[in-house]
Amino acid sequence: MILLTGFEPFGGEATNPSWQAAWLAAELLSAEGMPAVAVEVPCVFGRSVEVLAEAVEDHRPEIVLCVGQAGGRERISIERVAINVDDARIPDNAGRQPIDEPVVPQGPAAYFSTLPIKACREAVARLGVPVEVSQTAGTYVCNHLFYGLMDLLQRRDGVRGGFVHVPFSPDQGSAHGQPGLAIEHMAAALVAVARTTAGTTTDTRVTAGAEH
Template sequence: MILLTGFEPFGGEPSNPSWLAAERAALLLREQGRDAVAVELPCVFGQSLDALEAALVRFRPDIVVCAGQAGGRSRVSVERVGINVDDARIGDNAGRQPIDEPVVPGGPAAYFSSLPIKACREAVAALGIPVEVSQTAGTYVCNHVFYGLMHLLARRENSRGGFVHVPFSTEQGEAHGQPGLAIDLMAEALATIATTAADTGADLRATAGAEH
């Protein structure tokens, strides 16, 4: 079973491309004969993890790919690491704005993705979709969910997961004067990341670092 998640709209946006793409990716996977489901998460600290944990209990997935919007980025970003800190520049959809609070009190400083991130990057790049390995998932609800997911999966031996940021949609990008990407391409990328993760054991040994 493959579980994909995306977020509800936030920050005044009328839609969230991460959810639209996750929903379409699950459909693509089912058309390929894969067992897949998509779940929309609230863009709220705490509540998002509650909804994610409920989905893990309900669907018992082998692969989890959580997605979130990163307006301003130009590429699909396969995230490498989630850190144990909530530090919100803006309030979430419930008005919560934590500052320097842990995602999980007493938890490790960070968790690495358990997806084969470089193999995923190569598979998406082969489709001609702009993609990168990212070294930061921020400190907002996306990172909150990424870190929380990995903390939950640390107790599940047969499940692997990680986080992917997607750019603004094409329409959002045009409205904001920022890079944008078609929802269908995002969905194809998420589906490819999920299938690559499901079918790949050891990750590729390839350069995907950053100087800053």
């Protein structure tokens, strides 16, 4: 079973492409014979991790892909690392705005994704979809959920997971003067990430670092 999550709209947006893409990717994977389910999570510190934990308990997945919106980015971003800090530039959907607070008190400073991130990047690139390995998931609810996921999976042997950021949709991009990517391309990328993770035990050894 593959569990995908996407966020509800936030920051004044009417839609969130992370949820639209996660839902479509689950449909596509299921049609391919790879059981998958998508769950929408709230853009709220704390509650988002609770909903994720409930979904993991309900569905018992082998792979978990959490997806979030990163408006302004040009590419699908496969995140490498989640850090143990909440530092919100804007309030979440419940009005919470933590500053320099840990996601998990006494937790480690960071967790790495357990997806084969570089093999996944290569698989998405072969589709002609712009993609990168990202070195930061920010300090908002996306990173909060990513860290919460990886902390949760410490107690779930054999379950692999990670986080993927998607750009604005084309309509959002046009409205903001920013890059946009079709939901269908986002979903195809998520399918490629899921399929690659399911079939890869050792990641590809190629460079995907950054100078800044």
